[in-house]
Amino acid sequence: MDKVIEVDYEQPACTTRHAWARVPEEPSQQERAALKDKIRRLLKEKNAVLVSHYYVHPDLQDLAEETGGIVSDSLEMARFGRDHAAQTLVVSGVRFMGETAKILSPEKTILMPDLDANCSLDLGCPVDDFAAFCDQHPDRTVVVYANTSAAVKARSDWLVTSSCALEIVSALKDKGHKILWAPDKHLGGYIQRETGADMLMWQGSCIVHDEFKAFELEALIQQHPGAKVLVHPESPAEVVALADAVGSTSAILNAARTMDAKEFIVATDNGMMHKLRQLNPGKTFIEAPTAGNSATCKSCAHCPWMAMNSLAGVARVLETGLNEIHVDPELIPRARQPIDRMLAFTAAHKAGQDAGALVPNIGAA
């Protein structure tokens, strides 16, 4: 059963605390088994598939794979949901992932365990302010991260995820584009340093990755001199500078598999530890520090919104059809364009084709 907690904090606007207060209680072993059985049955009955992100509870990751769904990063979740034959997608993740699924598959029913599962990047980039920012810089190509609302996507030229942002921005730079980037300032800063592109930044951040601490990470590295450091680029620049490998969740998984080390220090949401340990049984994974001298009330390496997803929530929405994601039908064609551009670019890149040919020269768009 979900916790019911009265939230009366000094900062009532702190959505992070509200999210933590809504995190469901862990079911007992018996409840867990019963919920999994129920979900297996309902997925079949409702012609539905479970699509989970790497940051959600291990039960939801394992069940997605076991039932023919997927556990992945947001790019693969989007692609998988679009291409799967199921009529209903249950998206276990945060709101923008459900919205992206709806934009790509408007004819499908998209359900989410908790519609309030959000993202600080999405919340920190309201469309009216963002549109005004874009209007002030009409000479710039607007590139937004996947972690944004459908309305912000509809105001953009290109969508990127952390798996493909470097390649797409690099291709845009080569074709003469100046970029307006939103919303994550750390990911944007990393891409700017790597590509040398002219990028004007929105100042958003992820409350999870923003908390990783370079000072404490250096101390941890000294304690584990043989460990390789894997960092998600939503982390601050000082943390990224200490990395042996920087990349998306998929890139982190790949680095852990291929790098010659037995120990890894990992700076991303600790939901990733499940898949890292599952795929690399002989290796040790240590969470990068978020606490220490400069810890804040948000210091933990787990997203409170991702934590709102639960077996009980999945079973409930499959049973009732509640928590359906709706996107304004007028927005869908405009929001779909930047997503389709990204998917076409990444498909060409993966196939070894000249993905840069899909990027127009500036002035020729």
Ligand code: SF4
């Ligand atoms: S981990 Fe960060 S980027 Fe991911 S959903 Fe949570 S707040 Fe957003």
